Amino acid sequence: MTDTLIFVDIPADDPSAAAAFYAEVFGWRNDPKPEGLYHRMVPGGQFMNPDGTESLIGNLHIGIFKADNARPHPDAGGTEPKIIAQSGRKPRIWLLIGDDDTAERILTAACARGAKELWRDHYWSTFNGYNHAFMDPWGNEIILWGKAGQHPDIPDSYTRE
Template sequence: MTNPNTLIFVDLSSDDPAKAGEFYAEVFGWENDPRPYGLYHRMVPGGQMKDSEGNDTPIGNFHLGIHKVANVRPHPDKDGVEPRTLSTEGRKSRVWILVSEDDSMDAILDRAIERGATLLWKDHFWKEFNGFNAAFQDPWGNEIILWVKGGDNPQIPANFTQE
């Protein structure tokens, strides 16, 4: 194989994609693009990927999908298949969001919690990847990790946990 396989999309599960689309639009400021409304919502963050110097590249930011668990599309069977419920317990995939320079982790957490999310943890620094992070679980059980780059000489507050 001469070219790598490319990740193009990640979906979150919801029993109410319309409400989940509104949640993510309000929490992160993304465009909520129903395709079709209530069944599948594409979240469009807008903007471009950045290069190592922080400049826009021609590559648009990744999109995120929200599918309805009652009948996940696409699928060869028009009626879908089991299971048709949310998986809210145990370990599952996590979605990592790089916090914009004109927003803050605390503001995002406040908006998410105000709309029904649960705070999982915050005030943590991960040295291996030089980042400050926090996490919440959305009202549908999806785990979201917020990330802020540490920079060249990160100043880690005394109350932060570290690894």
């Protein structure tokens, strides 16, 4: 078996507030471990089998860690750097928009809670998908991905590459 990605962590100076943001925007369960220091966001559900039934594999989770004391770490006080990166490129988190949700709803909900819209309505032909993006209040870039389907009807208003 190859090495397997199981988790992605994002920093916040207030993990409780960040966890509330993601719970409100995406409906994910907030699982504090412990409250204010590290929060596991549980999106729920399972990866799907080719026949449309749920597999035994749970969807990936996102962790939110306190930037000034990233856990786990052998030193109880954490290690440098103890601030959220302020400039330059950071990792981007890609989220598949559920069949019962829309990019419009997500972007509106995120921006109403302090996020900044980065772009919307873009089609990426390489992976045949519609994408939109926002930066959460802690500087993390979230890319929303929508499946375009076998013969996509790309609106004229969309940018393309």
